[in-house]
Amino acid sequence: MNRLTSKLQNLKESNKKALVAYLVAGDPNLDTTLDLMHLFVDSGVDVIEIGVPFTDPIAEGPIIQKAHDRALKNNISLKMILELVDKFRETNTQTPIVLMGYLNTFISHIELVQSIGENSADSILVVDVPGELNLQTYGITNPNINIISLISPTTKDDRVESIAKNSTGFIYYVTLRGVTGSSNLNIEEIKNNIQKIQQYSDAPTMAGFGIKSVEDASTLAACSDGIVIGSSIVEMIADESKSKEFGRIGEYLREMKTAIS
Amino acid sequence: MTFSNSNFPDKEGFYGEYGGKFVPETLMYALEELENTYNKLKDNKDFIDEFYKDLSHFVGRPSPLYFAQRLTDHYKSGSIWLKREDLNHTGAHKINNTVGQILLAKYMGKKRIIAETGAGQHGVATATVAARLGLECHIYMGAEDVRRQSLNVYRIKLLGAHVHPVDSGSATLKDALNEALRDWVTNVDDTYYIIGSVTGPHPYPMIVRDFNSVVGKEVIEQSKDLFGKMPDAVVACVGGGSNAMGIFHPFIDIKETRLIGVEAGGEGVSTGEHAAPLNDGTPGVLHGARSYLMQDESGQVKDTKSVSAGLDYPGVGPEHSWLKDIGRAEYVAVSDDDALKAFHEVTELEGIMPALETAHAFAYLEPLMKELDSSTNVVVNVSGRGDKDINTVAEIDGIEF
Numbered sequence: 001m002n003r004l005t006s007k008l009q010n011l012k013e014s015n016k017k018a019l020v021a022y023l024v025a026g027d028p029n030l031d032t033t034l035d036l037m038h039l040f041v042d043s044g045v046d047v048i049e050i051g052v053p054f055t056d057p058i059a060e061g062p063i064i065q066k067a068h069d070r071a072l073k074n075n076i077s078l079k080m081i082l083e084l085v086d087k088f089r090e091t092n093t094q095t096p097i098v099l100m101g102y103l104n105t106f107i108s109h110i111e112l113v114q115s116i117g118e119n120s121a122d123s124i125l126v127v128d129v130p131g132e133l134n135l136q137t138y139g140i141t142n143p144n145i146n147i148i149s150l151i152s153p154t155t156k157d158d159r160v161e162s163i164a165k166n167s168t169g170f171i172y173y174v175t176l177r178g179v180t181g182s183s184n185l186n187i188e189e190i191k192n193n194i195q196k197i198q199q200y201s202d203a204p205t206m207a208g209f210g211i212k213s214v215e216d217a218s219t220l221a222a223c224s225d226g227i228v229i230g231s232s233i234v235e236m237i238a239d240e241s242k243s244k245e246f247g248r249i250g251e252y253l254r255e256m257k258t259a260i261s
Numbered sequence: 262m263t264f265s266n267s268n269f270p271d272k273e274g275f276y277g278e279y280g281g282k283f284v285p286e287t288l289m290y291a292l293e294e295l296e297n298t299y300n301k302l303k304d305n306k307d308f309i310d311e312f313y314k315d316l317s318h319f320v321g322r323p324s325p326l327y328f329a330q331r332l333t334d335h336y337k338s339g340s341i342w343l344k345r346e347d348l349n350h351t352g353a354h355k356i357n358n359t360v361g362q363i364l365l366a367k368y369m370g371k372k373r374i375i376a377e378t379g380a381g382q383h384g385v386a387t388a389t390v391a392a393r394l395g396l397e398c399h400i401y402m403g404a405e406d407v408r409r410q411s412l413n414v415y416r417i418k419l420l421g422a423h424v425h426p427v428d429s430g431s432a433t434l435k436d437a438l439n440e441a442l443r444d445w446v447t448n449v450d451d452t453y454y455i456i457g458s459v460t461g462p463h464p465y466p467m468i469v470r471d472f473n474s475v476v477g478k479e480v481i482e483q484s485k486d487l488f489g490k491m492p493d494a495v496v497a498c499v500g501g502g503s504n505a506m507g508i509f510h511p512f513i514d515i516k517e518t519r520l521i522g523v524e525a526g527g528e529g530v531s532t533g534e535h536a537a538p539l540n541d542g543t544p545g546v547l548h549g550a551r552s553y554l555m556q557d558e559s560g561q562v563k564d565t566k567s568v569s570a571g572l573d574y575p576g577v578g579p580e581h582s583w584l585k586d587i588g589r590a591e592y593v594a595v596s597d598d599d600a601l602k603a604f605h606e607v608t609e610l611e612g613i614m615p616a617l618e619t620a621h622a623f624a625y626l627e628p629l630m631k632e633l634d635s636s637t638n639v640v641v642n643v644s645g646r647g648d649k650d651i652n653t654v655a656e657i658d659g660i661e662f
């Protein structure tokens with residue numbers, strides 16, 4: 001079974017919530033990204049989401065946009081990211097890895113995506129492909145890779161069902177109208193919508209976009225199967241890159257982990 | 262009278278293998294709502310009447326098809342006719358689209374208008390129609406374009422709209438589009454996004470084409486009246502491709518008319534420093550649609566280069582990609598230098614100062630007219646007037662005010 005699927009199943013069976021943490025590959029450089037991935041795991045992260053840098057990341061707010069720009073200055077490519085995952089797998093074969101990016105990057109590297117083996121990345125999330133569009137149409141048929149679809153507050157009920165069916169990893173519920181890093185969470189709406197999704201699908205549902213504080217984390221974990229944290233980590237990576245002291249990130253993640261337990 | 266005479270796009274918004282709807286999930290409902298509204302209204306008599314009434318009374322349509330005597334004499338081959346979109350209110354073809362889209366916004370009850378702009382013409386055209394309806398308006402513009410099109414920035418502000426300079430990426434049109442999409446994702450419930458060219462996710466390329474195709478329809482009628490047959494060639498510049506699509510579209514089934522799109526060749530197509538995806542790009546996905554795109558081997562979008570802000574865009578409308586592949590339209594490129602030369606030439610010969618974008622279409626007359634004989638009729642789409650470019654041209658010519 002896919003590493004991500006079994007991990008999320010195990011968590012669910014033991015009544016635990018997943019902590020998903022995001023960073024951008026190559027921000028500020030690939031060696032640091034590798035160190036941070038291990039730090040994530042040591043601090044309680046269950047799933048690592050690796051942002052694949054793109055020149056035009058339309059779903060990202062300013063914090064993550066800048067991280068993409070920094071990574072692109074290092075000419076980070078999908079090939080380099082998969083090599084990074086190989087290195088990570090030398091010492092960690094357990095933690096699921098999701099590649100999150102934009103369609104043009106994946107279709108430009110279709111052979112590479114098709115060649116991803118069992119001991120590599122586990123899942124891809126393509127931000128600019130609506131859930132009912134099948135990635136197989138674009139040549140992505142690799143059985144080692146499962147697909148994560150997004151559902152948002154504006155998704156109508158009739159589409160929730162078809163999107164949920166296409167999602168083979170988890171369902172990513174976008175918790176706000178906006179780009180990553182915004183802050184206008186409407187907790188009631190989120191609760192209702194996640195309940196609706198769960199009526200249609202047994203797939204785990206993660207809540208993400210705009211989660212910053214431990215309060216947000218614990219409230220949202222209570223009504224979902226886990227939470228995704230992105231911008232606040234990426235911001236700390238940017239702040240602490242100069243000193244190469246990433247201790248605060250570990251501390252923050254441990255607090256988040258406690259908040260959702 | 263309906264808008265469209267073509268079977269494309271298909272239901273999913275594809276023109277052959279181009280187009281589609283590649284957007285974050287949050288926008289899917291908004292696109293569906295727009296498509297449903299448009300499909301309902303495009304055959305509705307009241308809506309069509311209101312659109313054509315605004316085009317005649319507010320925009321000043323129809324625009325003339327003007328015989329360019331001195332340009333014709335200059336090239337000594339076929340007759341050159343100018344479709345005078347430069348005479349429209351606000352000075353370019355862009356107003357045709359904004360007049361149509363603001364009506365859609367009104368019917369949909371949206372209170373807030375956003376748009377991206379490159380040369381500033383679409384920003385001005387959007388701010389103008391928003392002012393007319395008293396709607397809040399926000400224009401995203403690359404910081405580099407804010408600098409080189411400062412006159413239009415001021416015009417937009419005078420019209421009561423807010424200009425947001427965009428610093429990210431290359432700080433030009435593509436980045437302004439990114440930022441407008443981000444605004445739309447955030448404010449999707451009350452905001453209408455008036456996209457400025459035949460680009461973006463379905464249904465935009467279709468809607469913008471349909472509103473601009475009034476230009477081609479007029480040319481067909483005017484050609485019959487003025488020279489008794491269809492033109493042998495229609496020439497238009499291509500940035501995102503809206504002025505070209507507007508004049509090409511009614512001609513798609515008129516096979517005797519050559520359709521020629523002129524892209525921005527920048528420093529020259531062979532240098533890689535240009536904005537000519539149909540000449541030197543490969544299919545890719547940007548801003549919600551699959552189309553020809555300037556990209557590197559990793560699928561990253563390349564920076565573009567053009568003296569003309571309105572053509573400085575790495576992508577192009579999907580229907581142009583399709584017309585290229587099926588061979589119905591030809592796409593060529595001319596360099597900055599040739600466009601600047603044409604700018605001066607047309608200004609001096611005809612007393613018409615074209616926009617730098619439009620100057621690219623004029624520059625292609627030089628090679629084109631050599632192939633043609635004196636019985637031919639060539640129509641150039643004068644997409645806009647050049648007042649906005651005076652600072653740029655003066656700077657290049659080393660003149661300080």
Ligand SMILES: Cc1ncc(COP(=O)(O)O)c(C=O)c1O
Binds near residue numbers: 457501503504
């Ligand atoms: C006068 C003029 N012509 C042409 C263009 C290019 O746009 P399109 O290719 O959509 O007509 C612009 C864009 O700003 C413009 O202002």
